[in-house]
Amino acid sequence: MPDLPFDAGDARLAAAAWSRLVEPGDTAAGILVSRLGPVAALDWLVGAARGRPAAVPGEERPWEAAVARWVPRLENLDVRRELEVLHRLGGTLVVPGEPGWPTALADLGEGAPFALWVRGDPTVLAASRTAALVGARAATAYGQRAAADLAGALTEAGTVVVSGGAYGIDAAAHRGALAAGGPTVAVLAGGVDRLYPAGNAALLEAVESDGAVVAEVPPGCAPSRSRFLARNRLIAALGAVTVVVEAAWRSGALSTATRAAELARPVGAVPGPITSMASVGCHRLLREGAVCVTDAAEVLELAGPVGSATVAEPAVQAGLLDGLDDVAARVLDALPARSAAPAENLARTAGLSAAEVRSALGLLELAGRVRRHGSAWRRT
16 A cells, blocks of 8 residues: 555545545544544554554444445545645635534534535535525425525525525525525535536536535545435534425435434424325425424524424435445445446445445345446446
8 A cells, every 4th residue: 555645644635535535424434533533544544454453542343344445445545636626616625623614513423524525605504594495306386486485585584595406496495595695505415526417507606606515525526326315414414404395205305304303403394285296295294293384484483492393214215226225225326327337446436345345246136136247247
């Protein structure tokens, strides 16, 4: 294992490196960095990759599996490349302890991000009044109108609206906030160099101009299903309250509500017509304990001291990854949609060890979800 090509003793560079080395929400990495700090943790990992055993203060656990997950990305690690891309975009790297770092992310504990890659004004992330507005991509005209009206009224009341930049409800929420003349925050699942979805690029550029576009993964990282789900915990943590404006029964937006409830954040839902399949997810949340909200005043009331709603954990993310455990889901998600990839490439993409990838591929093959293509693998 050669020496790292950048100054690994620089705390900012080390924090950026950890955001590249591990997948979002990797709690083992969170434990390591919280115990040692980003610089010493990176030195520990380099030593472990060279076969030099080292103890972690306060931790008695086997680290082999975690090290095997991280080492494939350590080989060609040089965060100066990603930082140069961010610099060209006029962006900012924000790390814990710096001005602009949102202290609300501390509630994520060992699953908190190591750094945030930001285009726009990073101080918006630490706003004192925030609300997360989320919902379905396949939104109705009713849902989009409700999201835009809520976002506009919240913005006029001095609240920063946080959402995910996606089609449908997210986009309507951002547009409503921008129309009201206030900043808004879009949290991406991939790097900030690729404004995703491409159809919302102009909207996300407007968000950057008046607020912030942020990601916990560096430029060059592609959005993936697992990263979308991990991204939702950031939206929930950044919002003092989370409101689901419109969602079908198995909408991915429901996972943001689950994350918010886990963080003891109040959860609200906007009711829709009882005949609308686009609102059954919201009605489900209301039955499970979310608070009914119909205007900005009710959202602000929910975010205040009287807001104490909780919500049960809904099932989320139907489709390709249904019925899979976390490791198998990440491996299947890492496979290209229309081509094959060798196991070592999948390990780097998924942030897993080669052994974990091989084991998952075997199970996925037995289930008929992947097939071997020479020395590579592809989806069936």
